[in-house]
Amino acid sequence: MRFTRSHLVIAVLLLGVVLTACTPFTKRRAEAIYDPAESLTEIVAVLRRHIPDNTYRFPAGRDFTGRNVYRSTLLRLENIERIHKDELRSGYMDAVIDFSKARSLERLRGYALAAKYYREAARKDSELADEAKRSASVCEAIAAAVIVGLDLEDPTSAEVEPLSMDTDSVVDALDQRVSELVSIVAGVYESHRPDSHYPAVIRGEIERADMIRSRYFLALRHVIPDGSIRAVAELQRLLSRHGASQNRRAHMLALASLYASIAREYVDAVPPESLLFDPPKFQELVDAAAALYRSVAAQDGTSEKLEAARQLEAFLAFTLRIDRDRFAQ
Structure with missing residues:
Protein backbone atom coordinates (compact mmCIF):
# COMPACT_ATOMS: atom_id res chain seq x y z
CA MET A 1 0.00 0.00 0.00
CA ARG A 2 1.44 3.37 -1.06
CA PHE A 3 1.14 6.44 1.22
CA THR A 4 0.41 9.65 -0.64
CA ARG A 5 1.03 13.19 0.51
CA SER A 6 -2.62 13.46 1.57
CA HIS A 7 -2.25 10.40 3.79
CA LEU A 8 0.72 12.01 5.51
CA VAL A 9 -1.18 15.25 6.10
CA ILE A 10 -4.13 13.36 7.60
CA ALA A 11 -1.80 11.38 9.88
CA VAL A 12 -0.15 14.57 11.15
CA LEU A 13 -3.54 16.18 11.79
CA LEU A 14 -4.77 13.12 13.69
CA LEU A 15 -1.61 13.09 15.79
CA GLY A 16 -2.16 16.75 16.61
CA VAL A 17 -5.73 16.04 17.70
CA VAL A 18 -4.57 13.19 19.94
CA LEU A 19 -1.85 15.29 21.55
CA THR A 20 -4.25 18.19 22.05
CA ALA A 21 -6.76 15.89 23.72
CA CYS A 22 -4.17 14.28 25.99
CA THR A 23 -2.43 17.38 27.19
CA PRO A 24 -5.26 18.80 29.31
CA PHE A 25 -5.85 15.40 30.93
CA THR A 26 -2.17 15.00 31.76
CA LYS A 27 -2.02 18.51 33.14
CA ARG A 28 -5.17 17.99 35.22
CA ARG A 29 -3.79 14.75 36.59
CA ALA A 30 -0.49 16.37 37.55
CA GLU A 31 -2.24 19.26 39.26
CA ALA A 32 -5.03 17.23 40.87
CA ILE A 33 -3.54 17.45 44.35
CA TYR A 34 -3.81 21.23 44.21
CA ASP A 35 -7.37 21.42 42.92
CA PRO A 36 -10.43 21.75 45.18
CA ALA A 37 -12.86 18.85 45.30
CA GLU A 38 -15.19 18.79 42.29
CA SER A 39 -18.31 17.90 44.30
CA LEU A 40 -19.61 17.27 47.78
CA THR A 41 -20.40 13.70 46.75
CA GLU A 42 -16.71 13.09 46.07
CA ILE A 43 -15.71 14.32 49.54
CA VAL A 44 -18.37 12.30 51.35
CA ALA A 45 -17.56 9.16 49.35
CA VAL A 46 -13.89 9.29 50.34
CA LEU A 47 -14.79 9.87 53.99
CA ARG A 48 -17.41 7.13 54.03
CA ARG A 49 -14.87 4.63 52.77
CA HIS A 50 -12.66 5.29 55.80
CA ILE A 51 -15.31 5.51 58.54
CA PRO A 52 -15.04 1.78 59.44
CA ASP A 53 -11.23 1.97 59.69
CA ASN A 54 -9.80 0.64 62.94
CA THR A 55 -7.62 3.60 63.85
CA TYR A 56 -6.58 1.91 67.10
CA ARG A 57 -4.76 -0.90 65.31
CA PHE A 58 -3.82 0.89 62.11
CA PRO A 59 -2.77 4.44 61.14
CA ALA A 60 -5.44 6.79 59.84
CA GLY A 61 -6.12 6.44 56.13
CA ARG A 62 -4.56 8.77 53.58
CA ASP A 63 -6.25 10.44 50.67
CA PHE A 64 -4.72 10.67 47.20
CA THR A 65 -2.59 13.63 48.30
CA GLY A 66 -1.06 11.61 51.14
CA ARG A 67 -2.74 13.60 53.93
CA ASN A 68 -4.76 12.30 56.87
CA VAL A 69 -8.13 11.55 55.30
CA TYR A 70 -10.15 12.94 58.22
CA ARG A 71 -8.25 16.20 58.36
CA SER A 72 -8.31 16.64 54.59
CA THR A 73 -12.06 15.90 54.51
CA LEU A 74 -12.70 18.60 57.09
CA LEU A 75 -10.65 21.11 55.11
CA ARG A 76 -12.35 20.21 51.82
CA LEU A 77 -15.80 20.53 53.35
CA GLU A 78 -14.93 24.01 54.58
CA ASN A 79 -13.48 24.92 51.19
CA ILE A 80 -16.49 23.70 49.25
CA GLU A 81 -18.80 25.66 51.56
CA ARG A 82 -16.83 28.79 50.78
CA ILE A 83 -16.43 28.21 47.03
CA HIS A 84 -20.04 27.12 46.40
CA LYS A 85 -21.81 29.21 49.01
CA ASP A 86 -24.36 30.48 46.47
CA GLU A 87 -25.31 26.98 45.32
CA LEU A 88 -25.53 25.74 48.93
CA ARG A 89 -27.46 28.77 50.16
CA SER A 90 -30.77 26.92 50.18
CA GLY A 91 -29.41 24.59 52.87
CA TYR A 92 -30.45 21.36 51.18
CA MET A 93 -27.02 19.81 51.90
CA ASP A 94 -26.39 21.34 55.32
CA ALA A 95 -27.25 18.17 57.22
CA VAL A 96 -24.87 16.08 55.11
CA ILE A 97 -22.08 18.61 55.57
CA ASP A 98 -22.62 18.81 59.34
CA PHE A 99 -22.75 15.03 59.68
CA SER A 100 -19.57 14.60 57.64
CA LYS A 101 -17.77 17.25 59.65
CA ALA A 102 -18.76 15.45 62.84
CA ARG A 103 -17.47 12.14 61.50
CA SER A 104 -14.13 13.79 60.71
CA LEU A 105 -13.84 15.70 63.98
CA GLU A 106 -14.37 12.65 66.19
CA ARG A 107 -11.30 11.05 64.56
CA LEU A 108 -9.33 14.24 65.27
CA ARG A 109 -10.23 14.19 69.00
CA GLY A 110 -12.63 17.10 68.59
CA TYR A 111 -15.42 15.30 70.42
CA ALA A 112 -17.32 18.28 71.80
CA LEU A 113 -17.40 20.00 68.40
CA ALA A 114 -18.35 16.73 66.71
CA ALA A 115 -21.31 16.37 69.09
CA LYS A 116 -22.42 19.89 68.21
CA TYR A 117 -22.41 19.12 64.47
CA TYR A 118 -24.24 15.84 65.06
CA ARG A 119 -26.99 17.72 66.92
CA GLU A 120 -27.25 20.18 64.05
CA ALA A 121 -27.49 17.36 61.51
CA ALA A 122 -30.20 15.63 63.55
CA ARG A 123 -32.20 18.85 63.68
CA LYS A 124 -32.00 19.43 59.92
CA ASP A 125 -32.56 15.95 58.50
CA SER A 126 -34.94 13.30 59.81
CA GLU A 127 -33.20 10.50 57.89
CA LEU A 128 -29.92 11.20 59.69
CA ALA A 129 -31.52 12.05 63.01
CA ASP A 130 -31.33 8.66 64.75
CA GLU A 131 -27.70 7.95 63.90
CA ALA A 132 -26.70 11.56 64.53
CA LYS A 133 -28.30 11.57 67.98
CA ARG A 134 -26.65 8.29 68.98
CA SER A 135 -23.27 9.53 67.76
CA ALA A 136 -23.73 12.86 69.53
CA SER A 137 -24.37 11.07 72.81
CA VAL A 138 -21.22 8.98 72.41
CA CYS A 139 -19.08 12.00 71.54
CA GLU A 140 -20.44 13.95 74.51
CA ALA A 141 -19.63 11.04 76.82
CA ILE A 142 -16.10 10.74 75.44
CA ALA A 143 -15.56 14.51 75.73
CA ALA A 144 -16.59 14.36 79.39
CA ALA A 145 -14.35 11.35 80.10
CA ASP A 154 2.38 21.80 75.28
CA PRO A 155 6.04 21.78 76.43
CA THR A 156 6.72 25.06 74.61
CA SER A 157 3.96 26.90 76.45
CA ALA A 158 4.96 29.52 79.02
CA GLU A 159 2.11 28.45 81.30
CA VAL A 160 2.91 24.78 81.90
CA GLU A 161 1.75 23.79 85.36
CA PRO A 162 4.10 21.74 87.57
CA LEU A 163 3.28 18.06 87.89
CA ILE A 224 10.13 9.83 93.69
CA PRO A 225 11.40 6.71 95.50
CA ASP A 226 12.35 3.91 93.10
CA GLY A 227 11.37 6.24 90.28
CA SER A 228 13.29 4.46 87.52
CA ILE A 229 11.85 1.08 88.50
CA ARG A 230 8.33 2.52 88.50
CA ALA A 231 8.87 4.20 85.12
CA VAL A 232 10.05 0.91 83.60
CA ALA A 233 7.06 -0.90 85.09
CA GLU A 234 4.61 1.66 83.71
CA LEU A 235 6.05 1.46 80.19
CA GLN A 236 5.95 -2.34 80.36
CA ARG A 237 2.32 -2.10 81.48
CA LEU A 238 1.56 0.17 78.51
CA LEU A 239 3.11 -2.34 76.12
CA SER A 240 1.31 -5.33 77.61
CA ARG A 241 -2.10 -3.60 77.57
CA HIS A 242 -1.79 -2.25 74.03
CA GLY A 243 0.20 -4.83 72.12
CA ALA A 244 -2.26 -4.62 69.22
CA SER A 245 -2.04 -0.85 68.91
CA GLN A 246 -0.57 0.95 65.92
CA ASN A 247 1.65 2.75 68.46
CA ARG A 248 3.24 -0.37 69.94
CA ARG A 249 6.56 0.26 68.17
CA ALA A 250 6.67 3.79 69.57
CA HIS A 251 6.02 2.37 73.05
CA MET A 252 8.85 -0.12 72.54
CA LEU A 253 11.18 2.70 71.52
CA ALA A 254 10.21 4.66 74.63
CA LEU A 255 11.07 1.69 76.85
CA ALA A 256 14.33 1.06 74.99
CA SER A 257 15.30 4.72 75.37
CA LEU A 258 14.57 4.52 79.09
CA TYR A 259 16.85 1.50 79.51
CA ALA A 260 19.53 3.31 77.50
CA SER A 261 19.18 6.45 79.64
CA ILE A 262 19.46 4.44 82.85
CA ALA A 263 22.59 2.74 81.48
CA ARG A 264 24.17 6.10 80.71
CA GLU A 265 23.22 7.46 84.13
CA TYR A 266 24.69 4.37 85.78
CA VAL A 267 28.01 4.92 84.00
CA ASP A 268 28.00 8.58 85.06
CA ALA A 269 27.24 7.69 88.68
CA VAL A 270 29.53 4.65 88.88
CA PRO A 271 32.48 5.07 86.47
CA PRO A 272 33.59 1.77 84.90
CA GLU A 273 37.10 2.18 86.30
CA SER A 274 35.82 2.35 89.86
CA LEU A 275 35.64 -0.63 92.20
CA LEU A 276 31.89 -0.17 92.63
CA PHE A 277 31.07 -0.70 88.96
CA ASP A 278 28.88 -3.80 88.54
CA PRO A 279 29.42 -5.31 85.06
CA PRO A 280 26.42 -7.71 85.16
CA LYS A 281 24.08 -4.86 86.12
CA PHE A 282 25.34 -2.71 83.26
CA GLN A 283 25.17 -5.62 80.83
CA GLU A 284 21.56 -6.28 81.82
CA LEU A 285 20.61 -2.71 80.94
CA VAL A 286 22.52 -2.89 77.64
CA ASP A 287 20.86 -6.17 76.65
CA ALA A 288 17.37 -4.90 77.49
CA ALA A 289 17.77 -1.72 75.45
CA ALA A 290 19.49 -3.42 72.51
CA ALA A 291 16.87 -6.18 72.30
CA LEU A 292 14.04 -3.66 72.04
CA TYR A 293 15.89 -1.52 69.50
CA ARG A 294 16.64 -4.59 67.36
CA SER A 295 13.05 -5.78 67.54
CA VAL A 296 11.72 -2.48 66.21
CA ALA A 297 14.52 -2.12 63.65
CA ALA A 298 13.59 -5.53 62.20
CA GLN A 299 10.03 -4.45 61.33
CA ASP A 300 10.09 -3.38 57.70
CA GLY A 301 7.81 -0.74 56.26
CA THR A 302 7.61 1.41 59.39
CA SER A 303 9.00 4.84 60.16
CA GLU A 304 10.15 3.55 63.55
CA LYS A 305 12.51 1.10 61.82
CA LEU A 306 14.96 3.83 60.83
CA GLU A 307 14.63 5.56 64.20
CA ALA A 308 15.36 2.34 66.08
CA ALA A 309 18.33 1.46 63.88
CA ARG A 310 19.96 4.85 64.39
CA GLN A 311 19.32 4.87 68.14
CA LEU A 312 20.74 1.35 68.44
CA GLU A 313 23.85 2.41 66.54
CA ALA A 314 24.36 5.41 68.82
CA PHE A 315 23.78 3.34 71.96
CA LEU A 316 26.22 0.61 70.94
CA ALA A 317 28.79 3.29 70.16
CA PHE A 318 28.36 4.47 73.75
CA THR A 319 28.92 0.97 75.13
CA LEU A 320 32.21 0.71 73.22
CA ARG A 321 33.61 3.38 75.52
CA ILE A 322 33.21 1.03 78.46
CA ASP A 323 36.11 -1.26 79.27
CA ARG A 324 34.85 -4.55 77.84
CA ASP A 325 36.99 -6.74 80.05
CA ARG A 326 35.10 -5.44 83.10
CA PHE A 327 31.88 -7.15 82.13
CA ALA A 328 32.86 -9.78 79.56
CA GLN A 329 31.71 -13.31 80.35
Whole structure:
Protein backbone atom coordinates (compact mmCIF):
# COMPACT_ATOMS: atom_id res chain seq x y z
CA MET A 1 0.00 0.00 0.00
CA ARG A 2 1.44 3.37 -1.06
CA PHE A 3 1.14 6.44 1.22
CA THR A 4 0.41 9.65 -0.64
CA ARG A 5 1.03 13.19 0.51
CA SER A 6 -2.62 13.46 1.57
CA HIS A 7 -2.25 10.40 3.79
CA LEU A 8 0.72 12.01 5.51
CA VAL A 9 -1.18 15.25 6.10
CA ILE A 10 -4.13 13.36 7.60
CA ALA A 11 -1.80 11.38 9.88
CA VAL A 12 -0.15 14.57 11.15
CA LEU A 13 -3.54 16.18 11.79
CA LEU A 14 -4.77 13.12 13.69
CA LEU A 15 -1.61 13.09 15.79
CA GLY A 16 -2.16 16.75 16.61
CA VAL A 17 -5.73 16.04 17.70
CA VAL A 18 -4.57 13.19 19.94
CA LEU A 19 -1.85 15.29 21.55
CA THR A 20 -4.25 18.19 22.05
CA ALA A 21 -6.76 15.89 23.72
CA CYS A 22 -4.17 14.28 25.99
CA THR A 23 -2.43 17.38 27.19
CA PRO A 24 -5.26 18.80 29.31
CA PHE A 25 -5.85 15.40 30.93
CA THR A 26 -2.17 15.00 31.76
CA LYS A 27 -2.02 18.51 33.14
CA ARG A 28 -5.17 17.99 35.22
CA ARG A 29 -3.79 14.75 36.59
CA ALA A 30 -0.49 16.37 37.55
CA GLU A 31 -2.24 19.26 39.26
CA ALA A 32 -5.03 17.23 40.87
CA ILE A 33 -3.54 17.45 44.35
CA TYR A 34 -3.81 21.23 44.21
CA ASP A 35 -7.37 21.42 42.92
CA PRO A 36 -10.43 21.75 45.18
CA ALA A 37 -12.86 18.85 45.30
CA GLU A 38 -15.19 18.79 42.29
CA SER A 39 -18.31 17.90 44.30
CA LEU A 40 -19.61 17.27 47.78
CA THR A 41 -20.40 13.70 46.75
CA GLU A 42 -16.71 13.09 46.07
CA ILE A 43 -15.71 14.32 49.54
CA VAL A 44 -18.37 12.30 51.35
CA ALA A 45 -17.56 9.16 49.35
CA VAL A 46 -13.89 9.29 50.34
CA LEU A 47 -14.79 9.87 53.99
CA ARG A 48 -17.41 7.13 54.03
CA ARG A 49 -14.87 4.63 52.77
CA HIS A 50 -12.66 5.29 55.80
CA ILE A 51 -15.31 5.51 58.54
CA PRO A 52 -15.04 1.78 59.44
CA ASP A 53 -11.23 1.97 59.69
CA ASN A 54 -9.80 0.64 62.94
CA THR A 55 -7.62 3.60 63.85
CA TYR A 56 -6.58 1.91 67.10
CA ARG A 57 -4.76 -0.90 65.31
CA PHE A 58 -3.82 0.89 62.11
CA PRO A 59 -2.77 4.44 61.14
CA ALA A 60 -5.44 6.79 59.84
CA GLY A 61 -6.12 6.44 56.13
CA ARG A 62 -4.56 8.77 53.58
CA ASP A 63 -6.25 10.44 50.67
CA PHE A 64 -4.72 10.67 47.20
CA THR A 65 -2.59 13.63 48.30
CA GLY A 66 -1.06 11.61 51.14
CA ARG A 67 -2.74 13.60 53.93
CA ASN A 68 -4.76 12.30 56.87
CA VAL A 69 -8.13 11.55 55.30
CA TYR A 70 -10.15 12.94 58.22
CA ARG A 71 -8.25 16.20 58.36
CA SER A 72 -8.31 16.64 54.59
CA THR A 73 -12.06 15.90 54.51
CA LEU A 74 -12.70 18.60 57.09
CA LEU A 75 -10.65 21.11 55.11
CA ARG A 76 -12.35 20.21 51.82
CA LEU A 77 -15.80 20.53 53.35
CA GLU A 78 -14.93 24.01 54.58
CA ASN A 79 -13.48 24.92 51.19
CA ILE A 80 -16.49 23.70 49.25
CA GLU A 81 -18.80 25.66 51.56
CA ARG A 82 -16.83 28.79 50.78
CA ILE A 83 -16.43 28.21 47.03
CA HIS A 84 -20.04 27.12 46.40
CA LYS A 85 -21.81 29.21 49.01
CA ASP A 86 -24.36 30.48 46.47
CA GLU A 87 -25.31 26.98 45.32
CA LEU A 88 -25.53 25.74 48.93
CA ARG A 89 -27.46 28.77 50.16
CA SER A 90 -30.77 26.92 50.18
CA GLY A 91 -29.41 24.59 52.87
CA TYR A 92 -30.45 21.36 51.18
CA MET A 93 -27.02 19.81 51.90
CA ASP A 94 -26.39 21.34 55.32
CA ALA A 95 -27.25 18.17 57.22
CA VAL A 96 -24.87 16.08 55.11
CA ILE A 97 -22.08 18.61 55.57
CA ASP A 98 -22.62 18.81 59.34
CA PHE A 99 -22.75 15.03 59.68
CA SER A 100 -19.57 14.60 57.64
CA LYS A 101 -17.77 17.25 59.65
CA ALA A 102 -18.76 15.45 62.84
CA ARG A 103 -17.47 12.14 61.50
CA SER A 104 -14.13 13.79 60.71
CA LEU A 105 -13.84 15.70 63.98
CA GLU A 106 -14.37 12.65 66.19
CA ARG A 107 -11.30 11.05 64.56
CA LEU A 108 -9.33 14.24 65.27
CA ARG A 109 -10.23 14.19 69.00
CA GLY A 110 -12.63 17.10 68.59
CA TYR A 111 -15.42 15.30 70.42
CA ALA A 112 -17.32 18.28 71.80
CA LEU A 113 -17.40 20.00 68.40
CA ALA A 114 -18.35 16.73 66.71
CA ALA A 115 -21.31 16.37 69.09
CA LYS A 116 -22.42 19.89 68.21
CA TYR A 117 -22.41 19.12 64.47
CA TYR A 118 -24.24 15.84 65.06
CA ARG A 119 -26.99 17.72 66.92
CA GLU A 120 -27.25 20.18 64.05
CA ALA A 121 -27.49 17.36 61.51
CA ALA A 122 -30.20 15.63 63.55
CA ARG A 123 -32.20 18.85 63.68
CA LYS A 124 -32.00 19.43 59.92
CA ASP A 125 -32.56 15.95 58.50
CA SER A 126 -34.94 13.30 59.81
CA GLU A 127 -33.20 10.50 57.89
CA LEU A 128 -29.92 11.20 59.69
CA ALA A 129 -31.52 12.05 63.01
CA ASP A 130 -31.33 8.66 64.75
CA GLU A 131 -27.70 7.95 63.90
CA ALA A 132 -26.70 11.56 64.53
CA LYS A 133 -28.30 11.57 67.98
CA ARG A 134 -26.65 8.29 68.98
CA SER A 135 -23.27 9.53 67.76
CA ALA A 136 -23.73 12.86 69.53
CA SER A 137 -24.37 11.07 72.81
CA VAL A 138 -21.22 8.98 72.41
CA CYS A 139 -19.08 12.00 71.54
CA GLU A 140 -20.44 13.95 74.51
CA ALA A 141 -19.63 11.04 76.82
CA ILE A 142 -16.10 10.74 75.44
CA ALA A 143 -15.56 14.51 75.73
CA ALA A 144 -16.59 14.36 79.39
CA ALA A 145 -14.35 11.35 80.10
CA VAL A 146 -11.13 12.59 78.50
CA ILE A 147 -10.96 15.71 80.67
CA VAL A 148 -10.79 13.59 83.83
CA GLY A 149 -7.33 13.50 85.33
CA LEU A 150 -3.95 14.53 84.01
CA ASP A 151 -3.32 15.39 80.37
CA LEU A 152 -0.22 16.15 78.34
CA GLU A 153 0.60 19.83 77.96
CA ASP A 154 2.38 21.80 75.28
CA PRO A 155 6.04 21.78 76.43
CA THR A 156 6.72 25.06 74.61
CA SER A 157 3.96 26.90 76.45
CA ALA A 158 4.96 29.52 79.02
CA GLU A 159 2.11 28.45 81.30
CA VAL A 160 2.91 24.78 81.90
CA GLU A 161 1.75 23.79 85.36
CA PRO A 162 4.10 21.74 87.57
CA LEU A 163 3.28 18.06 87.89
CA SER A 164 1.50 16.88 91.00
CA MET A 165 3.65 14.90 93.41
CA ASP A 166 0.61 12.99 94.68
CA THR A 167 1.10 9.91 92.52
CA ASP A 168 -1.84 8.04 94.04
CA SER A 169 -4.35 10.75 93.15
CA VAL A 170 -2.98 11.02 89.61
CA VAL A 171 -3.26 7.26 89.09
CA ASP A 172 -6.77 7.18 90.60
CA ALA A 173 -7.97 9.96 88.29
CA LEU A 174 -6.56 8.26 85.19
CA ASP A 175 -8.07 4.94 86.28
CA GLN A 176 -11.41 6.72 86.60
CA ARG A 177 -11.03 8.04 83.06
CA VAL A 178 -10.32 4.55 81.76
CA SER A 179 -13.28 3.15 83.69
CA GLU A 180 -15.62 5.73 82.16
CA LEU A 181 -14.29 5.00 78.68
CA VAL A 182 -14.76 1.26 79.17
CA SER A 183 -18.37 1.84 80.19
CA ILE A 184 -18.90 3.93 77.04
CA VAL A 185 -17.63 1.02 74.92
CA ALA A 186 -20.14 -1.29 76.61
CA GLY A 187 -22.92 1.18 75.85
CA VAL A 188 -21.85 1.44 72.21
CA TYR A 189 -22.11 -2.32 71.75
CA GLU A 190 -25.67 -2.18 73.09
CA SER A 191 -26.96 0.80 71.12
CA HIS A 192 -24.94 0.78 67.87
CA ARG A 193 -24.35 -1.68 65.07
CA PRO A 194 -21.81 -4.47 65.72
CA ASP A 195 -19.47 -2.91 63.14
CA SER A 196 -19.47 0.52 64.80
CA HIS A 197 -16.20 2.43 64.60
CA TYR A 198 -16.54 3.86 68.10
CA PRO A 199 -14.88 0.98 70.00
CA ALA A 200 -11.66 1.64 68.07
CA VAL A 201 -11.89 5.38 68.78
CA ILE A 202 -12.46 4.77 72.50
CA ARG A 203 -9.66 2.20 72.73
CA GLY A 204 -7.38 4.87 71.34
CA GLU A 205 -8.42 7.16 74.19
CA ILE A 206 -7.83 4.39 76.74
CA GLU A 207 -4.36 3.91 75.29
CA ARG A 208 -3.75 7.64 75.55
CA ALA A 209 -4.71 7.59 79.24
CA ASP A 210 -2.27 4.73 79.86
CA MET A 211 0.41 6.54 77.88
CA ILE A 212 -0.10 9.72 79.93
CA ARG A 213 0.29 7.65 83.09
CA SER A 214 3.59 6.18 81.88
CA ARG A 215 4.89 9.60 80.80
CA TYR A 216 3.97 11.00 84.21
CA PHE A 217 6.14 8.48 86.04
CA LEU A 218 8.86 8.90 83.45
CA ALA A 219 8.95 12.63 84.19
CA LEU A 220 9.11 12.01 87.95
CA ARG A 221 11.56 9.14 88.04
CA HIS A 222 14.34 11.26 89.53
CA VAL A 223 12.22 12.72 92.33
CA ILE A 224 10.13 9.83 93.69
CA PRO A 225 11.40 6.71 95.50
CA ASP A 226 12.35 3.91 93.10
CA GLY A 227 11.37 6.24 90.28
CA SER A 228 13.29 4.46 87.52
CA ILE A 229 11.85 1.08 88.50
CA ARG A 230 8.33 2.52 88.50
CA ALA A 231 8.87 4.20 85.12
CA VAL A 232 10.05 0.91 83.60
CA ALA A 233 7.06 -0.90 85.09
CA GLU A 234 4.61 1.66 83.71
CA LEU A 235 6.05 1.46 80.19
CA GLN A 236 5.95 -2.34 80.36
CA ARG A 237 2.32 -2.10 81.48
CA LEU A 238 1.56 0.17 78.51
CA LEU A 239 3.11 -2.34 76.12
CA SER A 240 1.31 -5.33 77.61
CA ARG A 241 -2.10 -3.60 77.57
CA HIS A 242 -1.79 -2.25 74.03
CA GLY A 243 0.20 -4.83 72.12
CA ALA A 244 -2.26 -4.62 69.22
CA SER A 245 -2.04 -0.85 68.91
CA GLN A 246 -0.57 0.95 65.92
CA ASN A 247 1.65 2.75 68.46
CA ARG A 248 3.24 -0.37 69.94
CA ARG A 249 6.56 0.26 68.17
CA ALA A 250 6.67 3.79 69.57
CA HIS A 251 6.02 2.37 73.05
CA MET A 252 8.85 -0.12 72.54
CA LEU A 253 11.18 2.70 71.52
CA ALA A 254 10.21 4.66 74.63
CA LEU A 255 11.07 1.69 76.85
CA ALA A 256 14.33 1.06 74.99
CA SER A 257 15.30 4.72 75.37
CA LEU A 258 14.57 4.52 79.09
CA TYR A 259 16.85 1.50 79.51
CA ALA A 260 19.53 3.31 77.50
CA SER A 261 19.18 6.45 79.64
CA ILE A 262 19.46 4.44 82.85
CA ALA A 263 22.59 2.74 81.48
CA ARG A 264 24.17 6.10 80.71
CA GLU A 265 23.22 7.46 84.13
CA TYR A 266 24.69 4.37 85.78
CA VAL A 267 28.01 4.92 84.00
CA ASP A 268 28.00 8.58 85.06
CA ALA A 269 27.24 7.69 88.68
CA VAL A 270 29.53 4.65 88.88
CA PRO A 271 32.48 5.07 86.47
CA PRO A 272 33.59 1.77 84.90
CA GLU A 273 37.10 2.18 86.30
CA SER A 274 35.82 2.35 89.86
CA LEU A 275 35.64 -0.63 92.20
CA LEU A 276 31.89 -0.17 92.63
CA PHE A 277 31.07 -0.70 88.96
CA ASP A 278 28.88 -3.80 88.54
CA PRO A 279 29.42 -5.31 85.06
CA PRO A 280 26.42 -7.71 85.16
CA LYS A 281 24.08 -4.86 86.12
CA PHE A 282 25.34 -2.71 83.26
CA GLN A 283 25.17 -5.62 80.83
CA GLU A 284 21.56 -6.28 81.82
CA LEU A 285 20.61 -2.71 80.94
CA VAL A 286 22.52 -2.89 77.64
CA ASP A 287 20.86 -6.17 76.65
CA ALA A 288 17.37 -4.90 77.49
CA ALA A 289 17.77 -1.72 75.45
CA ALA A 290 19.49 -3.42 72.51
CA ALA A 291 16.87 -6.18 72.30
CA LEU A 292 14.04 -3.66 72.04
CA TYR A 293 15.89 -1.52 69.50
CA ARG A 294 16.64 -4.59 67.36
CA SER A 295 13.05 -5.78 67.54
CA VAL A 296 11.72 -2.48 66.21
CA ALA A 297 14.52 -2.12 63.65
CA ALA A 298 13.59 -5.53 62.20
CA GLN A 299 10.03 -4.45 61.33
CA ASP A 300 10.09 -3.38 57.70
CA GLY A 301 7.81 -0.74 56.26
CA THR A 302 7.61 1.41 59.39
CA SER A 303 9.00 4.84 60.16
CA GLU A 304 10.15 3.55 63.55
CA LYS A 305 12.51 1.10 61.82
CA LEU A 306 14.96 3.83 60.83
CA GLU A 307 14.63 5.56 64.20
CA ALA A 308 15.36 2.34 66.08
CA ALA A 309 18.33 1.46 63.88
CA ARG A 310 19.96 4.85 64.39
CA GLN A 311 19.32 4.87 68.14
CA LEU A 312 20.74 1.35 68.44
CA GLU A 313 23.85 2.41 66.54
CA ALA A 314 24.36 5.41 68.82
CA PHE A 315 23.78 3.34 71.96
CA LEU A 316 26.22 0.61 70.94
CA ALA A 317 28.79 3.29 70.16
CA PHE A 318 28.36 4.47 73.75
CA THR A 319 28.92 0.97 75.13
CA LEU A 320 32.21 0.71 73.22
CA ARG A 321 33.61 3.38 75.52
CA ILE A 322 33.21 1.03 78.46
CA ASP A 323 36.11 -1.26 79.27
CA ARG A 324 34.85 -4.55 77.84
CA ASP A 325 36.99 -6.74 80.05
CA ARG A 326 35.10 -5.44 83.10
CA PHE A 327 31.88 -7.15 82.13
CA ALA A 328 32.86 -9.78 79.56
CA GLN A 329 31.71 -13.31 80.35
